[in-house]
Amino acid sequence: MTGRYPPVLAGLIVLVLAVATLGIAVGPVSIPPGQVWAILLHRVDPGLAGVNWPPVRDTIVVDVRLPRVLLGGVVGAGLAVCGMALQALVRNPLADPALLGVSSGATVGAVLVVVCGVTALGQYSLSGAAFLGGLVALVAVYSLARSGGRMTTVRLILAGVATAQVLSAVAGFLIVTSDRPEKADAALRWMMGGLGGTGWSTLWLPAAAVALGTVALVGTARSLNLLLAGEEAASAMGLEVHRFRSALFVLCALLTGVIVAVSGSIGFVGLMMPHITRLAVGADHRRALPAAALLGAAFLIVADLAARMVITPEEIPVGIVTAVVGGPVFLWLMYRKGLT
Template sequence: MTRFRYGAVVAGLAVLLLAAATCAVALGSVAVPPGEVWRILAHRVVPSLVDADWPRVRETIVMDVRMPRVLLGATVGAGLSVCGMALQALVRNPLADPGLLGISSGAGVGAVLVVVCGVTVFGHYSVSAAAFLGGLAALLIVYALARAGGRMTTVRLILAGVATGQVLSAVASFLIVTSDQAQKAQSALQWMLGGLGGTGWDALWLPAAVVLLGTVALLGTARHLNVLLAGDEAAAALGLNVGRFRALLFVLCALLTGVMVAVSGAIGFVGLMMPHITRLLVGANHRRALPVAALLGAVFLIGADLLARTVISPEEIPVGIVTALAGGPTFLWLMYRKGLA
């Protein structure tokens, strides 16, 4: 791929991201003209630049209700996409993603323990810490099961991930239905379906920082990820400590997924679909593919969340349902294409 074509893809996705974010902020039960959205934003950044001639309630809707939600959607979508791309390279499996490998379910169990049972060992960061530990534990279990008895295969990895994820989802459901605190149980149930509602600025900085630093770290390992695509033997022959590298990236992906699950709940299939679309656009070179995957994931989840909160307005569909409806058929198509179904 030429630099010009790659630059055009990145620029096009950046424009699409701005357009999707603008529509997501403008549309809702109270519509705000797109031009006014940008004027409100400009006024907040430089008050003297634009006169505030709009109703105060519109500024509140734009800046305090919708803007944090849209930015969180972009952050989570980008993070899930880059995690999915890294995991697919690590296990050399095009069907791998944080949800399919049980990471999201493990993170869900950790977070539900905090929400429902009140386990607050880590204080204000208990949900994020518990989600990270749960996701890491689930990934290690799936990887160990997939390698048990010999060489890891695509079918074994998928079966181990699906089985582990189902067991962990059952554990989380059991914790919810046996809780004697109805309000917390209802909150945990809504959270398990995935959603970005009720997000404030204070909940945004941690996932944004983690996803940004995690993406930069993955970009730093892009050459090693490319080498892994040729197989463990070829990577080891080129001087890569495959076991250590894979373990470090598993921990990084579990950290990213845990933090995202803590703030948005379990949102599936984003990390499965976006890497495939990315490779169709720019190829498999991770140095180029990871930024494109991040942009695609951000655009997709912003659009999915907009659909989730407007299609049956004033009611709201959990965004995890929307991504599953889009991702389920994609997953079946990939299985069919790879000869697994």
């Protein structure tokens, strides 16, 4: 497996570049992929490519589509690494931020800001509220699932689904009782997940958070590997399981909160990508986490492209696309793990 890892990683990098180019090139105004790269190279250094395109195409590529594609990659990568970390932390192959209620908790926090106009943290109010909501939800689900001192797969799933449903109902209640219809409509569409209206100003915070979070998770890869052997074995190897697990719960909640704040709730990415990654590169988190980030980035870029093109010129929320793909995968995983 070690020998095949470099070519697999190189292939994933090429895949991300290919789908990103496609995501920028395809749209109501089609732009040849070669011209996409020429525009980008010209922006880096005018001497790298001569200008032979209308100025409007430069605006479309750099100011409209590129930020959206980059945000799609960032969100997909963040959800994938969070899903992989959570699956190791709770030793459950069906764990992901959406299934464990983290996304729903983050959504409630964000909806409070959007609908009620809560601005206690200024420009960081949305991200801060989403983080707190996600953290509270994750702690609640873990506590419910661990009732009696032990945690089973079925109990974790039931606790996560129940908590997510309650929190989704709370978010819906906040929306339907809002006295500002325009804010309520925006929050309702945002809840289904989407990357529309992305600009450079909204990209830097999630990009920085996902990059730092991924580096931090890779740094804990050995401890995550120990957890795969069980809590007792990990403790015997010197890992302070409860402290480590608590710290990573906070980190995953923070990443999920930042992601939900910019993209809404997008499900199943964190569930599917870790499994596909393990099939490709194995379960060692030192190799699996970078690969999962690349695979998640590529998947969400493609999903967002599908969301833009299915009923063009209108677009559907990208969360619908990931649910259509992820639902059958989730059922297959339940069947494969003997949980049905």
